[in-house]
Amino acid sequence: MSKVQLVQDNEEFEVKIGDSFFTLSRVPAEEATKMLRKHTKKVPGQSEKEIDHVTFNREYRERIIRSWREVDGDPPCTIQNKMRLPNDIWMEIQTIAGAANIEELKAKEAERGN
Numbered sequence: 001m002s003k004v005q006l007v008q009d010n011e012e013f014e015v016k017i018g019d020s021f022f023t024l025s026r027v028p029a030e031e032a033t034k035m036l037r038k039h040t041k042k043v044p045g046q047s048e049k050e051i052d053h054v055t056f057n058r059e060y061r062e063r064i065i066r067s068w069r070e071v072d073g074d075p076p077c078t079i080q081n082k083m084r085l086p087n088d089i090w091m092e093i094q095t096i097a098g099a100a101n102i103e104e105l106k107a108k109e110a111e112r113g114n
Helices: 029-038 053-064 079-083 087-097 102-111
Strands: 013-017 020-024 040-042 049-051 065-068
Touching (some): 013 087, 020 087, 053 065, 053 079, 053 087
Antiparallel strands (some): 013 020, 020 065
16 A cells, blocks of 8 residues: 555545544645635735635535435535534544545544444
């Protein structure tokens, strides 16, 4: 197994967080930079630019969270519901999506039977 794991544009992997199963992906640095630029605007009357954190966060969550399993009345995986995830779940998703070695993470999930 290669030690250097590059972010693939179309990668997806499933992880268990709490009792839920999420299909996630990492975001290549160039794509994240483009998203950030897209949501950074010049503020009228000021020399500095400002990030629109709400619209950036929407697009970022949409890109990282590909889907989740809908079981026993779970809500559908829509952007509205992605935005309503509890902060602790979102923080864990961000940590996982930033994993340096995705193959190691996949192996750990497989060991857990996920």
